[in-house]
Amino acid sequence: MRIGIIGAGMTGLTAAYHLSKAGHEVIIYEHAPFIGGHASTFTVQGTLLERGYHHLFTSDIDIQDLVEDLGIPDVLEWIPSSVGIYAKGSIYSLNSPIDLLKLTPLNLFNRLRLGFVLKYLQTQKDWMKYDHITAVEWLKSKLGNQAYQMLWEPLLLAKFGSTLYEKVPMAWIWGKLNTRVKSRKSGASGELLGYPNGSFETILDKLTKHLNQNKVAINLDTPVTKITQAEDSITVEVNNDSHNFDKVLSTVSNDVLLALAPQLQDSPLYTEQLNQVSYLSAVVEILVLSEPISNVYWLNIADSAFPFLGIIEHTNLIPPEKYNGKHIAYITNYVSTDHPIFNMDEKELLETYIPFVKLINPEFQTSWIQESFHFKIGRAQPVMGINYSQNVPSHESPITNLYVANTAQIYPEDRGTNYSVRMGKDVALQMMRS
Structure with missing residues (x-):
């Protein structure tokens, strides 16, 4: 089969891995200039670091199975x-x-x-x-x-x-x-x-090498603009060109999917299931510090006056020596796109956050900040209501040969890298069976 995949996050990449390993032709379209989605990395102090804080639990067996299948079973360190x-x-x-x-x-x-x-x-x-x-x-x-x-x-x-x-x-x-x-x-x-030696990029790099060996085409900076079902194929529009496939997998959020595939409106029940999920976006401020804020890796904030929900001090899990002795802290938030926090620039955000960081550690000084990085991740957190188990959208959509796999279909677990890997494999197997 010739299969198109929309999205090069962990779900799309894992699905591509299993589909291409079975001999299918796979083409991936990703709107961002990088792969990996939330697990994508950038360079800090000469070392790769995730744009959004990441770790694994010992119960995350699906990604452990994947890294073993990729031939790097010892890449995960348990701390x-x-x-x-x-x-x-x-x-x-x-x-x-x-x-x-x-x-x-x-x-x-x-x-x-x-x-x-x-x-x-x-x-x-x-x-x-x-x-x-x-x-x-x-x-x-x-x-x-x-x-x-x-x-x-x-x-x-x-x-x-x-x-x-x-x-x-x-x-x-x-x-x-x-x-x-x-x-x-x-x-x-x-x-x-768990954390991969060398960051999650180690897994992404090995996965990409396997995809290249299987002749998977990964098109970055390539947003899909429309999905249409015809009689004997399904069409994806990219850069004003139409590409025909036997099957297509969409890993984008529900609201984006509805905009890309207007034919879904002909199926009111499925459309209602997609629309019942709300989304919050992640606002992540990463501080590279000369001193730690606390001695805790994951610090929850139980104070409604604070403008952020937690501080994840990466170097209270991974040694600072990996980052030239610097301390790395993620200050994290999930907000709607009309929230003031989402619309602040980095200078405004730091001015808002720092007085509250000083409440946590009164010795904190702005001079501790060696570098800072500001990221916004749209639709990072799906929010479901009660009885959602009865209304989770199926992977097989009402549009023939269009499959859907996104974070709104992970339940009751919260979205996470392991569950994206699990879902990517499951939907790939489903696409090959049907």
Whole structure:
């Protein structure tokens, strides 16, 4: 078969790998000047670094299978991690049950209650029972007002914003907690996280070499403008030219897909399923520092006054020596495109963020900033409502031979590199079967 793929992120690249390995002709179209999507890299202090913070969990078996299949099974390094939360003016560790008992902004009863509820969630295998209820409703009822208002409400508000946070199903929380729990080594106080030696570019580079060997054409800076289904083929329009394929895989977000394939409007149910997902964009500010902000890798912010939701200090996971002794921190946000944060330039963003960084570490000085980088990643976070399991769009669209695989079809897990790899393989197998 001759197959076109729209998007050179991990889903599209993985699908291309399996399709081309089976002997099919594959052509990829990517609107950006680089491959890898969220896992794409750039150079910092002479070393490659992801535009968006990335790591793997020990339970991420799909990408582990992929790197083994690519012939680089030892590329992943597994490193003890640390998680913390900033609340009521202090940083609290969240690496073990004992740490919960030290979370003094909560009274003792609510600390114990929080621990029991989290332990209960970790033992639950049936996530479907959390699909019909919002996270807000479930957490309030099980944790009480103090723990909800002090911890969870600020976290949900920061992650999803005031217009969407009350929609999020409890199944999403279940997915996040279970992913992290599975990455805890037995008997350890924290979790092990994986990171490829040489950055995720090591995996992307090896994957690209295999695609080149399989004669896959990767067209960068090449946005697709339309998808049309004809009698015996499906057509992709690029640069005012039409290209015919036996099958096409789209990995773009739902709203972009609807704009590219107007024929989908002839299928109201599928269109409704696509439209039910909202999207937030990622705003990422990367600071290259002479000193660390904290000693925590993943610092959640449980304070609604803060203009960002977390700080991920990459060099609290990967040694600073990899980056000429510098410390690298991602300050992260998910916002709508009409939010003031999204529309700030880097100077405005730093002026907004730095006073709050100083609240976390009063010794922080702007002179610590050696370099900074500012990225916006559109439609980075899909947001689903309750009962979404009954309305996940199928990979096989109503347009004959048009297949869809994007982050809105990853559920109840949150979107992530491993799940993109899994989905790319699954949809490739489905395309070859049908």
